[in-house]
Amino acid sequence: MSANPATNPAAPAPRVPSGALRALLPALAGHRAMAVRTCAAALVDQAALVALVTLAAHTVGTALLERAAPPPAAVAALTVLVLVRAVSTWREMDLSHDLAYRVLAALRVRVFDGLARSAPARIAGRRSGDLAATAMADVEALEFLYAHTTATLLASGAVFAAGTAVLAAVEPWTVAVVLPVAALLAAVPLLDARTRTERGARVREEAARLSAEAVETVDGLRELLAFGALDRRRARLAERGRALGAAQRAEASWEAGAAAVREALVVAAVAGTVAVTAWSVSAGRLPGAWAPAVMALALGILAPVAEAAASLGRAGSLRAAAARVGAAIGAPALAPPPRDPRPVPDGPLGVRMRGVHFDYGGAPVLTGVDLTVPAGRTVALVGASGAGKSTCAHLLARFWDPARGAVELLPGDGPPLDVREAADADLRRAVAVVGQDAPLFHGTLADNLRLAAPDAGDADLRAVARACGVDRIAAHLPDGYATVLGERGATLSGGQRARIALARALLARPRILVLDETTANLDTAGDAELAAALAADAPRRATLVIAHRAATVRRADRVAVLEEGRITAEGTWAELAARGALSRVLPGA
């Protein structure tokens, strides 16, 4: 079993870059006016409370000494302060949460943009549950930072400064008690900032792991059941849950310790203030009636400092979440948008890979692929499993860029256009890739078909659906094309999903179509039916077919063999079969 940092204190703590919290603060920039209003409300809220307790203490002290009812003006002022405090508390909470939720909504979109920009390689390297944790739980955790920390810190600082000035004017010795206690309160979260960050990072990491395991388990429930692996998986989930619990417990007990230290400091401040005030009264420096007010003011300005110190401490444990969100937001684009995008010319298009080298950060996958699919032609790409065929498909659609070489669009007239320079929207309209298990989305069958062509009319939709056999699927669904498909199309068979995925691509009328094992889930008759659907307007597009099935490959105009990272043979089926170039990659050819 792997060492668990939450249960094994010797394990290296997750590394969190410094400045992670600060790096996210510009997210407030778009909401400056609201942030200022939130800080103002927090300031009024805290100031009203300090004024209220100070005035109340003074009123009671005076009434006791003079044995007289408090004057109506003092009662009225106290009433007003209670009302101001009530309204400002409501206003501060309302504004701070409004601000926090607006910022979080914008952050979620930016995290999604970052993932989309760096997908799909990034997604391949991380588990989807982990990504979901980043996008949702980490962003959610930051609510505390935006809603509670920033405004609390500023307001308590201002109230403390003003209160200290008043104390200094009335009885300077009380400042000698208040200042060191406030300094210690502020220092506690700073002193243990590093370990606090590490503990917070462990909690978030364990939560992300648990989320990844849970998503994977639910996704693979059928396989786990079929292979009798459910109990083992359950035990693993329980272990992950325990690890998360241990990390949370470690964080909570430290938090409890920090709270106890804060309380002890406040108690010391109470004792010190009582002693100093008594001494001041007995020395005749302070009128007796003022003593309760001075004590109330001293403690009243320390309470927000203690609260701010607690917020600062909790914010420190959010550093890991902030770092992950920041990393997702700042993820570099794997296919950066062109600086000076060029439109993709109208008319027929071919596509060419020229000297393409590519790797996923490890061993080279493609080492100089030269492959041309002319407009109006169909080329089949064959190769052993893992040879890099899907990688070629993804490069053609510009999910990634080659390390060396180029992918070029070949217009009927005019020079080749490097896909790195093509306007993204034009490129997406021109090129479609249909994989073996293209995911469907929660929504109606018609919505799924219109994914790439939202404006396609009903007549076009039905014609394409008929050609791909999707009309027969719709006929068996309760509401036909208006039937809501389950998440990822889970209610459909693999072959049905393949038909819908192909119809979805054809409806968008791509000029370059890449079929990556699209019909692998279909029987021979289904494969032939989809081939006929494709043949109908094959002359008006360039088609690259990646397949392991001989019948599918045979229909192509030309066949290219991908081996050891490059094209080792190319020609018609008959030519290659005669040379024996296909037998290695297509058994029986």
Ligand SMILES: Nc1ncnc2c1ncn2[C@@H]1O[C@H](COP(=O)(O)OP(=O)(O)OP(=O)(O)O)[C@@H](O)[C@H]1O
């Ligand atoms: N996202 C990824 N990150 C890292 N390595 C990857 C990634 N995708 C593919 N690979 C690796 O790149 C190599 C080529 O994979 P690719 O999917 O292109 O092969 P393929 O020829 O399409 O295989 P198959 O016929 O089995 O689908 C393999 O070694 C694979 O493990």
